[in-house]
Amino acid sequence: MTNKKTRHRLISALLALVVGLSLLTGCGAKSPEQVEKQEDAQTIQVYLWSTSLYGTYAPYVQSQLPDVNIEFIVGNNDLDFYKFLQQNGGLPDIITCCRFSLHDAAPLKDSLMNLAMTNEAGAVYNTYLNSFKNEDGSVNWLPVCADAHGFVVNRSLFEQYDIPLPTDYASFVSACQAFEALGIRGFTADYTYDYTCMETLQGLSAAELTTTEGRKWRTAYSDPASTARVGLDDAVWPGAFERMAQFIQDTHLTADDLALNYDDVTGMFRNGEVAMYFGSSAGVKMFQDEGIDTIFMPFFSQNGEKWIMTTPYFQVALNRDLEQDTARRETAMKVLNVMLSEEAQNRIVADGQDVLSYSQNVPLRLTEYMKDVRDVVEENHMYIRIASNDFFAVSKDVVSKMIAGKYTAKQAYRAFNAQLLAEEEPAADEPVLTSGKSYSNVFHANGGNAAFSVMANTLRGVYGTDVLLATANSFTGSVLKADYTPKMADSMIMPNGLMSRQRTMTGAELKELVRAFVEGCEGGFVPFNRGSLPIVSGIAVEVKEASGSYTLTGITRNGQPLRDDDTVTVTCLAAEKQMEAMLASESGVSAGEDTWVKNTWHDHVSGGGAALAEPENYMTLR
Secondary structure (H helix, E strand, O other), X not given: OXXXXXXXXXXXXXXXXXXXXXXXXXXXXXXXHHHHHHHHHHXXXXXXXXXXXXXXXXXXXXXXXXXXXXXXXXXXXXXHHHHHHHHOXXXXXXXXXXOOOHHHHXXXXXXXXXXXXXXXXXXXXXXXXXXXXXXXXXXXXXXXXXXXXXEXXXXXXXXXXXXXXXXXXXXXXXXXXXXXXXXXXXXXXXXXXXXXXXXXXXHOOHHHHOOHHHHHHHHHHHOOOOOOOXXXXXXXXXXXXXXXXXXXXXHOOOHHHHHOOHHHHHHHHHOOOEEEEEEEOHHHHXXXXXXXXXXXXXXXXXXXOEEEEEEXXXXXXXXXXXXXXXXXXXXXXXXXXXXXXXXXXXXXXXXXXXXXXXXXXXXXXXXXXXHHHHHHHHOOOEEEOOOOHHHHHHHHHHHHHHHOOOOOHHHHHHHHHHHHHOOOOOOOOOOOEEXXXXXXXXXXXXXXXXXXXHHHHHHHHHHOOOEEEEXXXXXXXXXXXXXXXXXXXXXXXXXXXXXXXXXXXXHHHHHHHHHHHHHOOOXXXXXXXXXXXXXXXXXXXXXXXXXXXXXXXXXXXXXXXXXXXXXXXXXXXXXXXXXXXXXXXXXOEEOOOOEEHHHHHHHHHHOOOEOOOOOOOOEEEO
16 A cells, blocks of 8 residues: 555656656747747837937936836938838837938838827927928827027127127128128138038028928928929928028128038137127037137027027837837837936937927926027927938038029029929949848847847958957948948948957957956946947857846857967957047057048948858857
8 A cells, every 4th residue: 555655656756747847848948039039029129310329318218117128229310221221121119310301201101100199299399290290190200309500609709899799680680790890700600511501591481481381381391192292382482592692691601601611610700700600509518618708599580580490319200010019019108208208308418408308298497508598499489400311402502502692592492492303313323232131130148139240240351350349339230131232331330430449469358358348347338238238259258147237257269268368369349439448458469540440341342242241149148
């Protein structure tokens, strides 16, 4: 009897063990593919338009959502880039873009969520939301906050010569004339740039462009449903060119002004050679810090109204594919909500600048640099520029010819209209790079980011180096199964000043360098989530994650632990200001001057025939 019971207990224990093992090895244990699929589903990708947002803005957004895996990638400030991603199946969850117009964004409309009925859209002042509505009332893009453009004014110069500060257009013209009688320019600007030409033309007519007629034309120009090219109307725009011509005459702009760049103009202002220039509110702080009594003024419309030209820091949109998964959509909306919050917006602007938010949820807090235009801001007289690629290019051409005396107002109107209506020439660019496969650009704990690895491995070959280290914002993640034109190939590299530096060093020195990339260092970049960990090529690393911080626990090269007495050639890719901190040690021998990675990459692919390397599992995160 006892033996029978013992046998039953043994059989039961064995059965339990078999069941337990089957659970562990079967449905209880996930395959690497299943793990990666789960990681993909739990990751929300946010493409940032500038690496400046990667340093303070992105870490703040992540810190507010510790349970959400957000992968921030520095994309490009160009809607053509996102059209390319859309066409090749690589559109991210959340998109930001600064150089933007609804007109250029039209091809993306069917791939983006309609945000019109969301709380986030409801918080945007109608004055501004109207500029982002499609003809059918849908809203795909939300403006976040703005940089203010107007007139930077040397108040001390006005006081020195007892000239009254302008309060309207007539007194602005009088001030210009009074200064010219003293041999000082009243006004000029950096008209060598397309945006200065474009913003002056629109800013002088902001009052008219925001009327019912103006909004009607703007909606027609931006309508995604229309394939016909839309020119200027005959109600609002003829007057805009008349006002531009009057302004040129009143300020005595000439062909010489077309050669002036930003440094030329600010140099003249600093030296007291010009009393006012067209610029951003950041210029007020810059000159006040230099001891020059400087204030900011709006555009004085000829109808008596005052307006500020605003350049949105960026617009944001969400991928419509999120609607196919309720959980992912809800998570993405949480991310969007934090991205638009007051604290997040305060991390977008540079020190000393004002947050001119388009949202009613963000209270107005003007610094001393903008206090003189508080009434204009409170009246919501913040005009959002029309910034399509056409408007940049045509404004530069037409306004330049007006300033040079080649066009009258009527001729300028006709020329601008004709160029807007002209059919675009089809792009003639031949592909310079072909990828036969798409690679995931989501970070996976067992392996890293495959798309970034492709780029790092390819560049390691280009630089002819044993090891390559790159900050996570080095690549735009756009390694898709596609043919890349020169422009799209160039856009694979982070757009904002990525530098390379090469050194020969020992294995011990390399370990410390990798540690600086993984764990962060003073003055350098500090990873704030797993997607912001560095990319390596030629070595593999093990990293431990704990409470949002990262520790390097191992490095192998060719499958073996890296030896302290190894000698290796190392190439680092990072933003210029981070490079010094990460390579603070004087050890190692530099193999050449720092170079722009974008130029090196462009030269490599421009001849055609360049091939992409295969990705490797370069990181294990535990």
